[in-house]
Structure formats: C-alpha cells, structure tokens
Amino acid sequence: MNEENKTKDARSGNLSANEDNSERTDLDFILDIPLELSVELGKTKMLINDLLQLGQGSVIELNKLAGEPLEIYINRKLVARGEVVVVNEKFGVRLTDIISPLERVRSLGQ
The missing domain is CATH 2.30.330.10 (SpoA-like)
Structure with a gap:
C-alpha cells in the first residue's frame, strides 16, 4: 500500500491488522512514560x-x-x-x- 493510500485509510479508520497492531504498540510505549x-x-x-x-x-x-x-x-x-x-x-x-x-x-x- 503506498503512503497516500495509507493516509487516506488512516483518516477513514480503515487500518489493516498489522498497521493497527503497530499503532497500538506505539501507544503502549507512550502510556508507560511517567508524568x-x-x-x-x-x-x-x-x-x-x-x-x-x-x-x-x-x-x-x-x-x-x-x-x-x-x-x-x-x-x-x-x-x-x-x-x-x-x-x-x-x-x-x-x-x-x-x-x-x-x-x-x-x-x-x-
């Protein structure tokens, strides 16, 4: 999937399972930052x-x-x-x- 299509899909909420897991992993990393x-x-x-x-x-x-x-x-x-x-x-x-x-x-x- 090219970059332009990824952006369109992300905005519309259509993420593949791989992309969704990647974003969740990134979010998990941020959630562990102490404040x-x-x-x-x-x-x-x-x-x-x-x-x-x-x-x-x-x-x-x-x-x-x-x-x-x-x-x-x-x-x-x-x-x-x-x-x-x-x-x-x-x-x-x-x-x-x-x-x-x-x-x-x-x-x-x-």
Missing part, C-alpha cells in the same frame, strides 16, 4: 525573616479564597482545575474544568 502530577492549593510570597519565624501551629495565608478551584499541573503545565474531595479518608481532587488544548499551547510561551 509528575501536582495540585496547587494556593501561593504566597514571604520574606526570609517571616519564614524563619514560622513554627508549629503557624498559619500561612494563601492567595486563594476557601472554595476556589485548585489547579492541577502535569509536568508543571496547567491542565485542569478541580475541587477537594475525600475518598476513603484520603484527599482527592474532582476535576471541574479541563484546560483546552489551545490554552495549553498558549501557555508554553510563558
């Missing part, structure tokens, strides 16, 4: 002097209000927003907003 996921509750800035004064029981005020969405990052790039939930006595995050691919691409320049 760092982090959830940000809020941010603040402080002076070193203030940092040195912190002790057990100190409260650090963050820039977000209670109830505001958390930000979910994958490899330090914002991908979603969500809210805190408790699952089996552990904290979790329910996704409430997925950042569009266009917004994610725009953020790469920042």
Whole structure:
C-alpha cells in the first residue's frame, strides 16, 4: 500500500491488522512514560525573616479564597482545575474544568 493510500485509510479508520497492531504498540510505549502530577492549593510570597519565624501551629495565608478551584499541573503545565474531595479518608481532587488544548499551547510561551 503506498503512503497516500495509507493516509487516506488512516483518516477513514480503515487500518489493516498489522498497521493497527503497530499503532497500538506505539501507544503502549507512550502510556508507560511517567508524568509528575501536582495540585496547587494556593501561593504566597514571604520574606526570609517571616519564614524563619514560622513554627508549629503557624498559619500561612494563601492567595486563594476557601472554595476556589485548585489547579492541577502535569509536568508543571496547567491542565485542569478541580475541587477537594475525600475518598476513603484520603484527599482527592474532582476535576471541574479541563484546560483546552489551545490554552495549553498558549501557555508554553510563558
């Protein structure tokens, strides 16, 4: 099958069993790449002097209000927003907003 026909068939979803297996193998390879996921509750800035004064029981005020969405990052790039939930006595995050691919691409320049 020539390259042009492969492209047409791939767009229409007509892949041979060999081509389908090859694509699945490629996808399996990508699925095993580890990513760092982090959830940000809020941010603040402080002076070193203030940092040195912190002790057990100190409260650090963050820039977000209670109830505001958390930000979910994958490899330090914002991908979603969500809210805190408790699952089996552990904290979790329910996704409430997925950042569009266009917004994610725009953020790469920042």
